[in-house]
Amino acid sequence: xxxxxxxxxxxxxxxxxxxxxxxxxxxxxxxxxxxxxxxxxxxxxxxxxxxxxxxxxxxxxxxxxxxxxxxxxxxxxxxxxxxxxxxxxxxxxxxxxxxxxxxxxxxxxxxxx
Amino acid sequence: xxxxxxxxxxxxxxxxxxxxxxxxxxxxxxxxxxxxxxxxxxxxxxxxxxxxxxxxxxxxxxxxxxxxxxxxxxxxxxxxxxxxxxxxxxxxxxxxxxxxxxxxxxxxxxxxxxxxxxxxxxxxxxxxxxxxxxxxxxxxxxxxxxxxxxxxxxxxxxxxxxxxxxxxxxxxxxxxxxxxxxxxxxxxxxxxxxxxxxxxxxxxxxxxxxxxxxxxxxxxxxxxxxxxxxxxxxxxxxxxxxxxxxxxxxxxxxxxxxxxxxxxxx
Numbered sequence: 439x440x441x442x443x444x445x446x447x448x449x450x451x452x453x454x455x456x457x458x459x460x461x462x463x464x465x466x467x468x469x470x471x472x473x474x475x476x477x478x479x480x481x482x483x484x485x486x487x488x489x490x491x492x493x494x495x496x497x498x499x500x501x502x503x504x505x506x507x508x509x510x511x512x513x514x515x516x517x518x519x520x521x522x523x524x525x526x527x528x529x530x531x532x533x534x535x536x537x538x539x540x541x542x543x544x545x546x547x548x549x550x551x
Numbered sequence: 552x553x554x555x556x557x558x559x560x561x562x563x564x565x566x567x568x569x570x571x572x573x574x575x576x577x578x579x580x581x582x583x584x585x586x587x588x589x590x591x592x593x594x595x596x597x598x599x600x601x602x603x604x605x606x607x608x609x610x611x612x613x614x615x616x617x618x619x620x621x622x623x624x625x626x627x628x629x630x631x632x633x634x635x636x637x638x639x640x641x642x643x644x645x646x647x648x649x650x651x652x653x654x655x656x657x658x659x660x661x662x663x664x665x666x667x668x669x670x671x672x673x674x675x676x677x678x679x680x681x682x683x684x685x686x687x688x689x690x691x692x693x694x695x696x697x698x699x700x701x702x703x704x705x706x707x708x709x710x711x712x713x714x715x716x717x718x719x720x721x722x723x724x725x726x727x728x729x730x731x732x733x734x735x736x737x738x739x740x741x742x743x744x745x746x747x748x749x750x751x752x753x754x755x756x757x758x759x760x761x762x763x764x765x766x767x768x769x770x771x772x773x774x775x776x777x778x779x780x781x782x783x784x785x786x787x788x789x790x791x792x793x794x795x796x797x798x799x800x801x802x803x804x805x806x807x808x809x810x811x812x813x814x815x816x817x
Contacts, residue, residue: 540805540806541594541596541759541803541804541805541806542596542803542804542805542806543594543595543596543803544591544595544596544597544598544677544785544801544802544803545591545595545677546803547784547785547803548598548677548678548679548785548801549677549678550675550676550677550678
């Protein structure tokens with residue numbers, strides 16, 4: 439049974455940063471990645487790179503090892519990140535995975551606006 | 552220009568304490584309706600939604616909708632410098648990249664101001680519609696906090712089941728199992744001590760206790776907590792903020808051990 443979308447998309451709320459303010463703030467804001475760090479960014483790019491096959495249904499490490507076996511030469515860096523245990527934020531599941539470990543993700547229930 | 556004045560500044564202190572462990576950085580959205588926030592924790596398993604309605608402030612001015620990206624731990628540090636009886640004012644100019652917090656003692660003889668740099672935070676807002684829940688439990692917030700704390704000394708997950716008999720919280724771990732049943736009890740001296748269980752359909756869901764223990768940091772905000780459950784939805788744990796709004800926590804359930812690798816069923 440296909441995934442049922444329970445909730446309709448919500449209209450995006452107006453954001454003042456994109457509105458027509460006459461003066462731009464001279465001091466630049468501090469950029470911030472609220473949700474994930476640079477290593478997760480690298481892993482997501484790996485998830486989306488179709489050269490290594492689909493990412494859904496396998497862990498990232500399984501997919502890397504599969505690509506390695508098939509002679510696709512996946513970047514060593516990916517293996518290094520996935521096998522390092524220093525950073526608890528490194529996700530072993532691909533970014534489309536609806537679960538994190540054995541817990542569902544909240545985003546599976548509510549659609550992004 | 553944004554200028555909000557809250558005589559009961561302690562409310563804002565308590566609000567920050569209730570969410571800063573769950574979420575590090577978030578956007579506060581200000582509009583004419585009020586001051587709100589919606590953010591997921593880093594694992595995307597939990598979500599917090601805060602609303603402080605404009606009517607609850609003694610003075611509320613918000614010329615245009617704006618989002619302020621704030622590190623919640625930093626904001627909490629500043630708010631901790633406010634006395635519990637202080638009047639808190641939040642100010643931000645359009646296009647500015649800072650926000651100012653001003654604390655005035657009730658007798659007006661001590662005034663502090665703190666300025667903080669804002670951040671650029673890309674966050675997606677989720678559409679959370681009103682829903683009919685299978686079961687709604689309203690109970691003393693301190694009791695719910697105690698239950699979550701006690702069960703977490705035994706197991707990592709809690710099964711919350713609601714039947715006609717009441718609500719049951721269960722866990723199991725290496726040392727054994729624990730069950731806590733709370734029955735409906737409305738014959739109490741004060742209404743906030745009552746436990747009310749509304750059940751449309753029996754419900755049983757499993758959740759990670761560590762998130763529940765983060766949610767119960769909001770206990771100082773309200774004497775009662777409302778727990779809304781449906782078999783196919785995240786649980787909603789709500790603490791009302793008197794006269795002003797609420798802090799709501801949403802938590803996705805854990806996958807049952809014998810469940811297939813499929814999505815949540817309708």
